[in-house]
Amino acid sequence: MTSIGTGYDLSASTYSPDGRIFQVEYANKAVENSGTAIGLRVKDGVVLAVEKLVHSKLLVPGANRRIQTIDRHIGMASAGLLADGRKISQLAREEGSKIRKMWREPLTVKALSDRISLGAQAYTLYSSVRPFGVSTIFGGVDKSGPSLYIVEPSGVCLGYHGAAVGKGRQLAKTELEKLKLSELSMREAVMEAARIIYLVHDDNKEKEFELEMTWVGDESNDLHLPVPDDLLEEAKSRAKAALETFE
C-alpha cells in the first residue's frame, strides 16, 4: 500500500497515475474481511452457503442473515458490509417487481445481476458516493435453468459454475474446482457446500460461526428456501467428520 497518502484514494472519481481506482480496491478489502459465501450451480439447481461469523454471544441465533430471498426462485448471498448487502437486496426486489409489472413474467438471474451490476458500476464513477462494500452471489432457477452470478464492487458481473467470495474464497475456489459441479445433485451439493464452509473456516478458529444454507431447484420445487433442518444437520456433521480426516 505504497499509494496511501498520495491522495488518489480519496475519491472514486479519480484514477491513480497507474490507472487504478483505490476506492474500489478498498471496497474489495471490506469484502475480504467478511465470512466466506459460496454458491454451487449443479445439475438440477443452485445451493448457496455462507459462513456467518458471530461476533457476539449475545446475538440471537439466526440473526443478521446474509442470504436473502429476492423472488420466489432467486436467492442472494452477500459478503462484505451487511447493510450494503441489504441495499442490494432491496434494489434486486424492486427490479423483480418492475420486470413482473412490465413483462408479466418472473425475472431471470442474468437480467437481475446485469442490472444490479450497472448500479454497482455507477457507484465507481462519482466522488459523492462510495462503491458498494459487498460482493454478491445471485443464484436461482429460471427459464434458462440454474444460474449463478457474482456482482463485485467494481461492477463486474460474471456467471459461474462455482462461486466463492469473502475471506476464505481462495481455498473455497480450489475445493470447488475439484468438484464436477454439473454432475452433482442438489443434495450432494449441500454436503460439499457445508464441507467447504467448515474447511475454510478452520483457519480462524477463534471466531464462532453459523452455517447458513439455502437452495433453489428440483428439490425445493424451484423455490428459494432454506435447506431443511435435518439435511442441514447431516451436512454439518459430515462436514465436521470430513474436516478431521482432512487434517
Place this chain on the structure above:
Amino acid sequence: MDHFPTNWGRPRNDAFDAYATHPIHQRPYNGPKDTFADGVQRTQSGWSITNPFVPSDLVYRQPIVTGSSVLAIKYKDGVMMAADNLASYGSLARFKDVQRLHQVGNYTVIGAGGDMSDFQYIQYILEELSIEEISAQDGHELGPVEIHEYMSQVMYARRSKMNPLWNSLLIAGFKDGKRFLSFVDLLGTTYTASTLATGYGAYIAQPLLRKAVEGKEDIITEEEARKILEDSMRVLFYRDARSLNKFQIATISSAGVSISDSMQLDTTWSFAEDIRGYGAQTQ
C-alpha cells in the same frame, strides 16, 4: 342550441312517424330506475366519452368480459369452491376455458365473478404481495384471513376512489386447523357464512347450498360436498344463461390446496321437446 336530435323529443304529430322509424335512439324514459346501479356506474371519474380530452365525472363504467357464479361451502375437512370456465362478453359466451379460481400462497383460494380483467389485476397484486411476504423470510405466511382483510381493504379503497374493481370475490382457506370462507364485493362489503355464492348463484344456488350444508358443516364428507357443488352447478347451468357446463372445483383442507382440472357436467335435455309455446312446435 342543442344539436343532438336525440334530445329534441318526439315529433308532435304521431301520424308523422307511425312506425317509430324516426332516428331517436334514446327516448325519454319514465319507468322505474335502478338508482343504486346508476349511481355506482355513472359517477366514476374518467374521461368523457363524447370528448376524450375532457375529464369527466360522468363516465359510464361497466364490466366488459364477465364471469358468473362462484359457489363455496364448508365441509368436514375444509372448504370447497366451484366456478365454471366461462368468461362472457355481454351475452356472448366468449371465452370457454378461463380459470376463475386462483390459488394464493399455500392456504388460500380466491374465486371471482364479475369483470375478468379486474380479476387478473387482483391476481397480479396478490402475486406481488405474496413475493413481498416471502422475501421477508420472517417465518410468517399469508393465510386466508389476511388475504380476505387485504382484499376487503383494496376493494373498499377502490370504491372510495369512485373506481371499483368490478368483482364479487369468495375467499376460502384452511390454516392452523381452521376453515375460512368469506365474501368481498366491489363496494368492499364483506360477510361470512358456511355457504356462499356470487352472481346468479346467490339467487339460484344459495338456497340449495344452505339446505344441504347448514348445520351439517362438520358431518359432510369430501364426496358429499363435491356432490352438493356439482348438483348446484348443474342447476345453474340449466337456469343461468351466462353459465357453462365446464367447471372446476377447488378443495382446501389440511392437505393443502388443490384445484381440479376442468370437469364436464352431465345434463339431460330430453324434456326440451315437451316445452310448448315457443320454438319449432306448431301445437
